[in-house]
Amino acid sequence: xxxxxxxxxxxxxxxxKVLVTLPRVVMLWxxxxxxxxxxxxxxxxQVKNLSAEHLALTEIKTNQDNLLVQLExxxxxxxxxxxxxxxxxxLKHLLKNKNVLLGELTDPTHTSVAGFASxxxxxxxxxxxxxxxxxxxxxxxxxxxxxLARTPEAVPxxxxxxxxxxxxxxxxxxxxxxxxxxxxxTEFVVSSKPNAGGANE
Numbered sequence: 001x002x003x004x005x006x007x008x009x010x011x012x013x014x015x016x017k018v019l020v021t022l023p024r025v026v027m028l029w030x031x032x033x034x035x036x037x038x039x040x041x042x043x044x045x046q047v048k049n050l051s052a053e054h055l056a057l058t059e060i061k062t063n064q065d066n067l068l069v070q071l072e073x074x075x076x077x078x079x080x081x082x083x084x085x086x087x088x089x090x091l092k093h094l095l096k097n098k099n100v101l102l103g104e105l106t107d108p109t110h111t112s113v114a115g116f117a118s119x120x121x122x123x124x125x126x127x128x129x130x131x132x133x134x135x136x137x138x139x140x141x142x143x144x145x146x147x148l149a150r151t152p153e154a155v156p157x158x159x160x161x162x163x164x165x166x167x168x169x170x171x172x173x174x175x176x177x178x179x180x181x182x183x184x185x186t187e188f189v190v191s192s193k194p195n196a197g198g199a200n201e
Contacts, residue, residue: 053121057102064095086150089183093132093148126161130154143173144191152178155188 071088101120119138130150137144149155155178175191 054102057098061095061098061102064091064098067091068095086183086185089185090132090148090150093134097133097147122165126158126165128154128158128161131158142191142193144189144193146187146189148181149186149188152186155186155190159190 068088068091071084071091075084075088123133123136131147131154132149133145133147135144135146149158159173173190173192175189175193177189179187181187
């Protein structure tokens with residue numbers, strides 16, 4: 001049977017598919033815009049939380065500064081007894097630690113300030129009136145706390161609060177030491193490291 005038609009459309013004459021098209025470019029830029037907008041909202045939320053924490057810590061620091069001035073005036077005017085001197089020493093340690101914490105939270109060079117603030121917020125919520133933390137070392141696998149306590153019994157009472165903590169509840173502390181210093185205050189070191197000898201370095 002004779003062929004009555006000839007196909008003049010060759011494969012080379014067909015239009016080639018273009019990867020970069022206007023709709024695809026518009027969709028890509030839309031996705032980038034949505035991502036950047038979400039990132040901006042997330043950063044704003046973090047800054048807002050940190051600002052609130054900064055304000056609360058600043059107010060606490062101001063109150064403790066005022067109390068410290070009052071106690072120092074009382075010490076100067078009345079030759080305060082040993083109990084007032086002990087309270088003043090404890091307050092100075094607490095104020096020093098609060099200043100260090102405030103400096104960490106407001107230091108713009110720290111890239112992990114949000115995670116640090118979260119950890120410090122939990123420690124603040126678990127505060128014990130007879131405990132003054134001097135050193136806190138938190139890594140992804142080890143924890144070390146050292147400081148002063150008015151009584152030896154205050155340390156285990158403080159550690160018992162860790163059960164309610166999100167980042168401390170699963171940790172096991174294998175080093176624990178208590179020593180009484182010249183001011184009749186208890187120095188303590190609690191660590192999850194096998195050897196916590198460098199905790200105070």
